[in-house]
Amino acid sequence: MSVESEDIVDLIARRVRRLRQTRGLSQEDVAVAAGIRPATLSGVENARGAHVSVRVVKQIADVLGCSVGELVDASPPTPSSEEATVVEQWRRLDEDERVALKLLLARLSKA
Numbered sequence: 001m002s003v004e005s006e007d008i009v010d011l012i013a014r015r016v017r018r019l020r021q022t023r024g025l026s027q028e029d030v031a032v033a034a035g036i037r038p039a040t041l042s043g044v045e046n047a048r049g050a051h052v053s054v055r056v057v058k059q060i061a062d063v064l065g066c067s068v069g070e071l072v073d074a075s076p077p078t079p080s081s082e083e084a085t086v087v088e089q090w091r092r093l094d095e096d097e098r099v100a101l102k103l104l105l106a107r108l109s110k111a
Helices: 003-022 027-034 038-045 054-064 068-072 081-092 095-110
Strands: none
Touching: 003 038, 003 054, 003 068, 027 038, 027 054, 038 054, 054 068
């Protein structure tokens, strides 16, 4: 495998893991929805999926709500309008408000 191919496999691994975690999905959730084995998804996320078909990557991308192109594009992903709004609101908060919001989010994530 060339260095370029290894870079793409690593990029896909990082993007799939990040998107899955951001969406609050387990590997099993994504694997079942994509119609693949959890071990296959684990291999993709750990950059051991060099021989995974484009069809499997497409199935994973569909479940994660993105395109295959977004998984292999080396440029940073463009945030959705909702994400951009959240970031803008975060920037307007003072330090005390940010601390309070972090505490609230920590409590919600434990629920």
